[in-house]
Amino acid sequence: MKRALWAVAGIVLLSGCATTRLGMQDAMVIRAKDRVAPALVHIIPVKEVFTAGRREEIAVQGSGFIITPDGIVVTNEHVAGQSRFVKCILQNKQEFDAEVVGIDPDTDVAVLRLKADRKDFPTVKLGTSADLESGQTVLALGSPHGLSRSVSAGIISVTDRYLGSSNPGSDQGSDAAPFNTWIQTDAAINSGNSGGPLVNLRGEVIGINTRKLLGADNVGFAIPIDVAKEIVAQLIEHGKLDRGWIGVSLQEMGRKTDDASARGVVIADVEPLSPADEAGIRAGDVLRSINGQPTDARYVEGLPAIRKAIADLPLGSEAILSVARGEEVAEVKVKTVLKSGADGNEVELPEWGFTVSEVTPLIARQAQLPGKTGVFISGAQVGSVAANARLQSGDIILKVDNIEVDSLETFRKRYDEVVAAKKPLVLLDVKNGALTRFVLVEQEQTEAEAEAPEQDSLETPEGAVDHVE
């Protein structure tokens, strides 16, 4: 009893006179916060967003933390991605511009570099997320709703939360978080906290605050720092991550089938024409191992590690998959290819007043397209040439004047030609769902021209160039 009292006194003394009136817990929280706060960054990126057929730039607010004395900042991809300009404000109110070193949408990690010739930036100490325990106290630092220098405290609710359901299709699309589990915490995390550090009581960063459950109270999620460390190292080196892909979706084995002898992970879906498809793997097969390494997922929490094991296979390498179909087990060789992103490049085409994006493999599959072909209309402005031709979000343009469109680049080229030539009628072959149709775009009577006839007609196309990356 006496010894415990001494220990308290010791901490109080160490923390200085300001904390003498505070308890032990307060002292520990303050000390941990003080170790991280100088390296905390309030991030204001100007991002490119596409909405209702228009490209816009909006300023958003996020958080981040400095990890090297020369100013490497870690944050979220959803904070710094698609940004034209990034402003960073440090704890001491100093402002720096930053360049984006690299982004990884699949894990939502981004790396920035502060534009300053300095080698003395304060840094955080990165801890490990390997030994976390649910119930331990953590702090979240950042700029909730733009309120910089905010600290909130809570505990780790769950150390390995799987986000996404085990339902078919849930690992597809841009919202999926396929490659890692998450730290769930009840420390208040709000929009603007994104990219900020989750800190243990030793003042070490153990996670990147990234998501919250909408409509819930105190259900926030952080990327475990061990996951982030690996991504950050690769982003600093290569600027992006190239993941291997074989074209399978996985599902856990399930409780009932999980006896001691039933191991592996269920192949739920095989992408047509993918390496796995060509190797003869079928939905319903059970994947036992990859290159001799067992792939067991009894529950959903086991899935991210297997997806990561596939993604980590060297590109173009041949992996040996042990696959069970009923009683039979076969070894199958599968050659990995590059995994493409969930989101495609997008551009605004102001003359017709609409935005188009690349056809991603998922869009192609949903549209029943034979591979990557056409461009996807992501929005059309009210009253625009595109809208007058009844083009709408979700349409896929397959041909322009009977010439096939195989990529966003070829579409841009054809589009620029017909716009420059002021061709009065342009015929598009358009697909939406199961139906195709012919769309005739009338270029002559655009509202802009009708309203401002004296304007130099060259101005509009030149203005367009501004919007292109």
Next chain:
Amino acid sequence: MLNSLVLALLLAASNAGATAAPEMSQATIERAYNELSPALCVIAYSFEITNPKNNERVKQDAHTPGLIVSPDGLVLARGHMIGDNIEPFNIRVSVGHGDAVTEHPAVLLQKPTSVNVAMLRITSDKPLQLPFARFKPDVRLSVGEPIAVLGVLGAAFDYTPSVVVRRIGSILDTPRTTYCLDDPVPPGFTGGPVVNVKGEVVGVVGYDLSTSEGGDLYVRSGFPLVYQTELFAKYLATPPAEAGDGDADAPSWLGVFTQPLTDELAQYWSLPAEGGSVVSTVMAGSPAAIAGIQRGDIIVAFDGKPVRSKQDRDVFAFTRMIRETPVDKPVVVKVLRDRQPLEVTVTLAPQPVTSGRANEFEDKVFGLTVRELTRDVRIMLNLPEDVQGVIVRRVQSGSWAALANMRPGIIILSFGGHAITSIEDYEQAVAAVAAEKPLEVSVFSRVGAVTGFFRLEPRWEDVKE
């Protein structure tokens, strides 16, 4: 002042005399009322409405006016009595008014596909000799022409017959001749008989325009229309079978989606601006596909009749042309392909069954109601032809299927290891699985464009058959 008033009166009088505009006389209205009131009946029924999301069912009682159209008890009523999720039962028809009301049980007949009306038949042990309305077909109505509509007042007035007078407000030519009234009618008048100035019964009041190939899909017009006699005459001559007894009449089907050859498209393709139907999608396995009709072909004549679509609504006229051609007759279709005229001979097929009429199976063990995959669903979901299965229509809340996160719209490809290609397969698979009682049933499904497994974990001791 006095002079001008006299002049005005004179003008009015001479005007009326010159045009002899038909007007609805009080005598005509009264005669229509007296003749048709006995044929007006009141249908009392209960219906069950099912929420497709959770399979929750609510039962309600309702009344709706009906019109007896044959002495042996054929009754016409508003189409909204029956729907995809609305199932009427406990149907009774009250004939007569005031003190002389007789109540008869009645059964529902299959709903006609071309017009949104419901049909019932009064059932009776004894032969019936009921008062009924005699319809006059092929009567042209004109804009401004007055018409009388018979209906019944509400329960507070003991469902007493009543009459209102309206005028034809406008006439649309496509997709078929459609007469719009100038003003809404009260609720008890929907489905009521329409009488013209000559005292002829020319149709009934309805609210929906039937759409092109959708079978029993309708577009709510929000405005009362006259369903003219021709639209349902064939159902009066040959009444449909009782609901649930096989298929109703299937219209003829070509299997293409078309768009009009607008003048701009004609200009683009350097074709004469004479209209036509541009084939935009050819459905796999359809009569059009078999005959070699291709996407981009422009149909300019069908069965000797010119096709001159220039606007969107003209497409419906072409669809109607197809629907009214017999299925077994070889039809010559004139098309332009790459500007060259070409003749193609097609044999139309009956339109494939639509999802509203698809076979359904309610699986009480797992709590799923599944339907066969119909062509309209394949188009809606953009399903490739090689995908075989059944589609989940409803999931019973709290069921094993609901616990496994199954939801409407999922396509079941295999069930507990049994491949599913039809409702019968599903029924058999459930029976086989229920006999085996496994701890877990894997349901291999397609959700959107991807596949995966749902795991049902029934507690067999709780399963009630």
